[in-house]
Amino acid sequence: xSDEWKEKLTGLLWLILPVLAALFFTAIILLLVGxxxxxxxxxxxxxxxxSPAKWADVLTAWVPLALVGAGMSLTFAAGLWNIGAEGQIIxxxxxxxxxxxxxxxxxxxxxxxxxxxxxxxxxxxxxxxxLLRVYARVHEIFGGLGMNFIATALxxxxxxxPWKPAxxxxxxxxxxxxxxxxxxxxxxxxxxPLAVLLAAMAVVxxxxxxxxxxxxxxxRAMGKNMRAAFLxxxxxHRHMLTAFVLCGAMAGLxxxxxxxxxxxxxxPRISGGYGYAGMLVVILAGYRPEWVPAVALxxxxxxxxxxxxxxxxxxxxxxxxxxxxxxxxxxxxxAGLRKRLARRSS
Amino acid sequence: MRVEMRKIHKSFGPVHANAGVDxxxxxxxxxxxxxxxxxxxxxxxxxxxxxxxMDSGEILIDGRPVTFASPAEAIRAGIGMLHQDPLDFPPMTxxxxxxxxxxxxxxxxxxxxxxxxxxxxxxxxFPLNPDVAVERLxxxxxxxxxxxxxxxxGAEVIILDEPTTGISAPQKVQLFATLRRLAHEEGKxxxxxxxxxEEVEELCDEVTVLRRGKVTGHAQMPVPIDELVRxxxxxxxxxxxxxxxxxxxxxxxxxxxRLVSHRLxxxxxxxxxxxxxxxxxxxxxxxxxxxxxxxxxxxxxxxRGRILLEGRDLTGRPYREFMQAGISLLPADRIDxxxxxxxxxxxxxxxxxxxxxxxDWEENRRYVEKMIEFYNIKGxxxxxxxxxxxxxQQRVLLALQPPKLKVLIMEHPxxxxxxxSARWVWEQLLKxxxxxxxxxxxxxxxxEIMTYSDRVVIFFSGEMYPPVDAxxxxxxxxxxxxxxxxAPRPAQEVKTDVG
Numbered sequence: 001x002s003d004e005w006k007e008k009l010t011g012l013l014w015l016i017l018p019v020l021a022a023l024f025f026t027a028i029i030l031l032l033v034g035x036x037x038x039x040x041x042x043x044x045x046x047x048x049x050x051s052p053a054k055w056a057d058v059l060t061a062w063v064p065l066a067l068v069g070a071g072m073s074l075t076f077a078a079g080l081w082n083i084g085a086e087g088q089i090i091x092x093x094x095x096x097x098x099x100x101x102x103x104x105x106x107x108x109x110x111x112x113x114x115x116x117x118x119x120x121x122x123x124x125x126x127x128x129x130x131l132l133r134v135y136a137r138v139h140e141i142f143g144g145l146g147m148n149f150i151a152t153a154l155x156x157x158x159x160x161x162p163w164k165p166a167x168x169x170x171x172x173x174x175x176x177x178x179x180x181x182x183x184x185x186x187x188x189x190x191x192x193p194l195a196v197l198l199a200a201m202a203v204v205x206x207x208x209x210x211x212x213x214x215x216x217x218x219x220r221a222m223g224k225n226m227r228a229a230f231l232x233x234x235x236x237h238r239h240m241l242t243a244f245v246l247c248g249a250m251a252g253l254x255x256x257x258x259x260x261x262x263x264x265x266x267x268p269r270i271s272g273g274y275g276y277a278g279m280l281v282v283i284l285a286g287y288r289p290e291w292v293p294a295v296a297l298x299x300x301x302x303x304x305x306x307x308x309x310x311x312x313x314x315x316x317x318x319x320x321x322x323x324x325x326x327x328x329x330x331x332x333x334x335a336g337l338r339k340r341l342a343r344r345s346s
Numbered sequence: 347m348r349v350e351m352r353k354i355h356k357s358f359g360p361v362h363a364n365a366g367v368d369x370x371x372x373x374x375x376x377x378x379x380x381x382x383x384x385x386x387x388x389x390x391x392x393x394x395x396x397x398x399x400m401d402s403g404e405i406l407i408d409g410r411p412v413t414f415a416s417p418a419e420a421i422r423a424g425i426g427m428l429h430q431d432p433l434d435f436p437p438m439t440x441x442x443x444x445x446x447x448x449x450x451x452x453x454x455x456x457x458x459x460x461x462x463x464x465x466x467x468x469x470x471x472f473p474l475n476p477d478v479a480v481e482r483l484x485x486x487x488x489x490x491x492x493x494x495x496x497x498x499x500g501a502e503v504i505i506l507d508e509p510t511t512g513i514s515a516p517q518k519v520q521l522f523a524t525l526r527r528l529a530h531e532e533g534k535x536x537x538x539x540x541x542x543x544e545e546v547e548e549l550c551d552e553v554t555v556l557r558r559g560k561v562t563g564h565a566q567m568p569v570p571i572d573e574l575v576r577x578x579x580x581x582x583x584x585x586x587x588x589x590x591x592x593x594x595x596x597x598x599x600x601x602x603x604r605l606v607s608h609r610l611x612x613x614x615x616x617x618x619x620x621x622x623x624x625x626x627x628x629x630x631x632x633x634x635x636x637x638x639x640x641x642x643x644x645x646x647x648x649x650r651g652r653i654l655l656e657g658r659d660l661t662g663r664p665y666r667e668f669m670q671a672g673i674s675l676l677p678a679d680r681i682d683x684x685x686x687x688x689x690x691x692x693x694x695x696x697x698x699x700x701x702x703x704x705x706d707w708e709e710n711r712r713y714v715e716k717m718i719e720f721y722n723i724k725g726x727x728x729x730x731x732x733x734x735x736x737x738x739q740q741r742v743l744l745a746l747q748p749p750k751l752k753v754l755i756m757e758h759p760x761x762x763x764x765x766x767s768a769r770w771v772w773e774q775l776l777k778x779x780x781x782x783x784x785x786x787x788x789x790x791x792x793x794e795i796m797t798y799s800d801r802v803v804i805f806f807s808g809e810m811y812p813p814v815d816a817x818x819x820x821x822x823x824x825x826x827x828x829x830x831x832x833a834p835r836p837a838q839e840v841k842t843d844v845g
Contacts, residue, residue: 214701221697224688231645231683232697233669 014338018330025330026323035315044320047308048301056189057304058297059196060262064089064254065296066199068278070206071250073289075140076282077210078243079223084129084144085251086275087151088122092252093259094155095121097163097174097266100181100259110180114260115198115253122252123245125151130244134237140244148275156268163266173267183261192261202250206289209246219243251275273321277303280328299324347373347408347424347502347535349394354403356389363389364400365559371503376529376536378550378567380543382578382631382790386559387539388430391505394537395427396420426501430508432488436481440491443480444498466494470524486517493524504528505537510545511609511632522549541630543574543829558762575825579792588798591779594621598642598753598784603651605637612637615810616651617803619753621782624775625813626795628788629805629828635788636678638810639755642786643675644668655752672752678761678788680739685731691718691742692727698746721745722770737767744774754778756787760794772798792821792828806830 027037048058068085075082095117103110129147132138138146160169183192210216221229222236230236258270281299285291306320349371356364363386371377381387392398394405396414404411407423414420417427434443445459460476467474472490480488489509496504506525510518526549528534540546546553547568555563555577563577598619605612612634619625627635640646642653644665652661655671677683685694692714696705699713714727721741725734731742740763747754759775760768775785776798789795795802801813804827811827 212705212707213703214696214705215703217693217696217705221686221689221693224686225682228683228686229697230665231675231677232686232694233666234697235666 014334015331018334019327021334022323022326022330025326026319029322030315030319033315035313040309040313040315040319043308043312044302044305044323046305048305053189054304056186056191058300060191061300061303062293062296063192063195063199063257063261064272064274065278065281065299066293067202067250067254067257068274069281069285069292069296070199070202070289071247072279072282073206073285073287073292074209074219075243075247076287077216077223078219078240079226080133080240080243081139081141082126082129082144082244082247083141083279084125084147084275085247085278086271086273087144087148088125088248088251089255089258089271089275090148090151090155091121091125091248092118092255093121093266093270094151094158094255095252096256096259097158097177100177101163101174103181104178105180107180107182107184111183111194111260114181114256118252118256118259119249120252122248122250122255124248125252126244126246126248127241129248130241133244134240155266155270159266159268171268173263173270174265176265177260181260182264183257185261190262192257195257195261198253198257200293202253203289203292206250206292210289215239215242251278254278277324280324284328284331349425349503349535350406350409351390351394352404352406354390354393354405355401356386356393356398357401362559364393364403366403367556367559367561369554369561371535371537373502373535374529374533375551376525376538376549378546378553379537379539379556380541380546380553380574380578381556382541385541385556385578387556388507390556391427391507391537391539394420394503395425395505397427421496421499421501424500424502425505426496426499426503427505428489428492428496428507428509430511432485432492434480434488434492437479439477439479440474440483441476443491444476444495462498463494466497470494470527471520484513484517485511486513486521489513489517489521490524501534503535503537505539507539508541509538510540510542525549541578543571543578546574547571571829572822572825575792575822575829579790579825588776591622591776593623593800594782597621597656597782599652599654600638600642601652601654603638603641603648603653605634605641605646605648607637607646610634610637610808612808612810614651617642617813619784619786621784622779623800624779624785624787624798626787626789626799626802626816627805628792628795628802628824631790633805633828634808634810635803635805636757638805639757639786639788640675642753643673643755645675672748672750673755674747674751674753675755676740676743676747676757676759678757680736680743681732684743685739687732688730690728690730691723691725691734694731694742694746698748717745736762740767740771744771750781751778751783753784753786756785758789759787760789760791792824796821796824804828 023041030037030040048054072082072085096114099110099113099117103113125147129140129143132143133140159173163174165175183194185191186193210220218229218234218239221232221234222239226236254274255270258272259266263270277299281292281295285295302320302324306317309315309319310317351367351369354364354367367386367390369390379387389398393400396417396419412423414423435446441456441460441463444463445454445456463476472494474487474491493504509521513521525536525538529536538546538550550567552566553569554561555574557578596618600615600617603612603615605615609632615638627639629635637646641648644660644663644667647662652659654660655673658671660668660671681687692711695714696710711727718725718727721744723741723745724738731739734742756775759771763771779785796816796819799816802816802819802824803813804811806828
């Protein structure tokens with residue numbers, strides 16, 4: 001066997017082993033709550049894959065994960081700990097809702113404006129976090145956290161005050177949008193092909209920006225060493241802001257799609273935790289956009305399959321989240337371990 | 347207590363920071379550890395105080411071999427270190443910092459601690475207030491706190507790394523008195539790490555000189571200063587080979603710059619440099635030459651004065667504009683400031699070249715291969731820069747520079763380079779003079795400054811002296827002037843054992 005193949009095989013092994021370890025870890029938790037682990041995993045898989053309708057659901061859940069993952073691959077490349085996607089999704093959904101409620105044009109012009117508004121909302125939120133970082137020296141983790149809280153408060157206020165339905169405000173959200181703001185679905189499924197297309201475009205854009213353009217190379221240089229990048233003449237402040245804006249636009253688009261393609265209205269939990277799940281996706285993808293689609297699909301499948309645990313096994317669906325988190329932790333652990341072993345042997 | 351370090355080796359990547367260093371410390375003596383920045387002094391002392399592991403070698407205390415896995419183990423064995431930048435907890439009070447050192451009970455006995463602290467402070471006349479936050483103390487007071495903290499921990503060997511940087515003159519007098527008392531009356535072994543000749547001469551009982559990771563000499567004081575200069579800076583690595591180039595018009599003009607950093611203030615610095623001129627900046631590390639050159643590069647904004655390039659006022663403009671105007675800086679720290687660790691050689695070039703937004707990686711690769719060949723870089727386009735040797739990193743940095751530059755600023759152009767690379771670097775620099783490039787450089791190697799400069803600018807503790815024609819200087823004179831004295835003093839009769 002050639003060395004190259006050997007290396008590829010070890011690389012694969014270092015990916016499979018932590019996933020197995022995560023499954024094992026989740027199995028222990030399942031045993032502790034008295035559930036048969038194999039059946040639980042089987043239920044998740046079946047819940048995600050048993051019918052074309054489920055495949056459509058998985059692909060629908062893939063959209064926000066892929067969008068957030070693509071956006072975050074840009075900020076991570078620049079070495080920014082951007083955790084603000086959750087808030088950016090919410091702002092995108094809010095801006096899109098405003099268009100859906102107030103613009104009375106035919107379907108496609110309305111959707112065009114919905115998309116633009118969603119991207120603008122997310123970009124604005126990202127830009128604010130970036131401005132805080134660059135000009136007020138607020139670390140993006142704290143800035144992003146703060147902006148997430150403000151976004152959550154804002155969406156609740158909007159749903160319970162100016163945008164409350166005629167029959168009274170509830171956690172189930174606003175009135176449904178007029179149908180001219182509904183993203184069309186494929187046949188009888190819940191799958192919005194437009195959203196899938198936009199997400200795929202975002203992934204390709206992120207990939208080409210990072211691999212093929214000077215901007216992307218400069219972002220990567222900043223991520224490796226901000227000071228050295230600055231000394232090379234890279235406009236680090238401008239690039240940081242641009243990365244935040246691009247990530248925000250992609251997350252905002254995800255929010256716009258959640259509102260106009262999935263729920264057809266604005267609900268308080270519109271982000272559905274995709275801002276954080278998307279972060280796990282991009283970490284597991286090794287911060288590389290080319291790996292985001294596959295990882296996002298895997299996470300989407302777990303997300304769609306886990307509610308089955310509640311129906312058939314009286315377990316909480318959040319076990320899916322435990323599995324996702326465990327996989328990320330074990331993969332990171334394995335990467336750290338591998339680096340340590342490599343250092344020791346050299 | 348007697349501490350012996352034997353054949354200490356320590357490498358950081360390709361840099362051999364300590365290459366077989368021997369050092370013996372005796373109780374009751376102040377031992378000067380002298381050497382330029384990067385000579386390996388701090389590394390050696392961090393190894394002795396448990397902050398850093400060694401690659402090989404041994405440490406003996408009173409003949410018994412010891413190993414320290416942490417600073418805590420070293421201090422338990424009686425070895426403590428005062429770092430160049432104090433490792434304390436600025437927002438906490440002096441007493442809290444003192445207590446943290448040794449009171450490891452859940453609820454510290456503040457009363458007992460305060461009594462102990464004040465007693466030690468009184469013994470050395472340190473005016474320390476236990477309730478003041480450490481961040482409000484001066485550097486000198488923080489040192490005093492560190493010293494009594496180490497004493498309370500039972501330190502028998504106290505290492506001070508460049509302790510006179512940033513403290514006032516009276517504090518320095520008091521520090522020296524304290525160190526003498528600790529050594530000569532209380533029998534401690536003191537290590538005084540410095541690159542300041544005068545201070546070593548004034549304070550130390552014996553001295554060990556390091557250069558490029560090796561001991562170049564060990565002697566009982568007093569030793570004449572020019573002997574110490576010779577041991578510190580050694581013989582030239584640079585070869586005199588500088589074809590004359592006629593100087594052109596004035597390209598760069600710095601007028602009355604006032605520069606402020608957190609350590610140093612330069613009140614007034616002016617310079618005129620003509621096309622094709624090479625100006626060497628001499629001075630002990632931290633005397634102001636780097637601050638001045640970084641201001642010329644646009645990285646530090648002067649508080650007063652103007653910087654003009656071919657008559658164009660660049661004062662206060664962003665760094666990028668200085669670059670675009672044709673001023674380039676090659677930092678001394680090649681791998682952490684000059685190059686981007688983690689990127690390959692090929693990935694560096696589009697950052698500096700005129701490249702379209704969409705990079706043509708094939709074209710770039712061909713270009714980089716040409717540059718690798720032309721600049722004789724030992725690496726491939728896909729080699730990460732951090733795995734290159736220092737010489738090859740410098741070659742990459744030079745290859746990255748645009749062909750026509752107005753001012754090229756080099757910090758320590760040949761530090762850490764072998765003779766071949768050093769000579770090659772200078773060939774490249776001298777060639778650039780033909781395009782009218784002004785070359786400004788700092789160096790710790792006085793021969794290098796004397797060999798290549800048309801004029802020499804001397805800095806001494808924040809003061810910039812007017813440029814002197816290199817022809818009117820000798821290496822010895824230069825050595826005295828960067829140490830702050832103007833004329834050589836008569837040599838004393840002493841014996842030195844030069845290793």
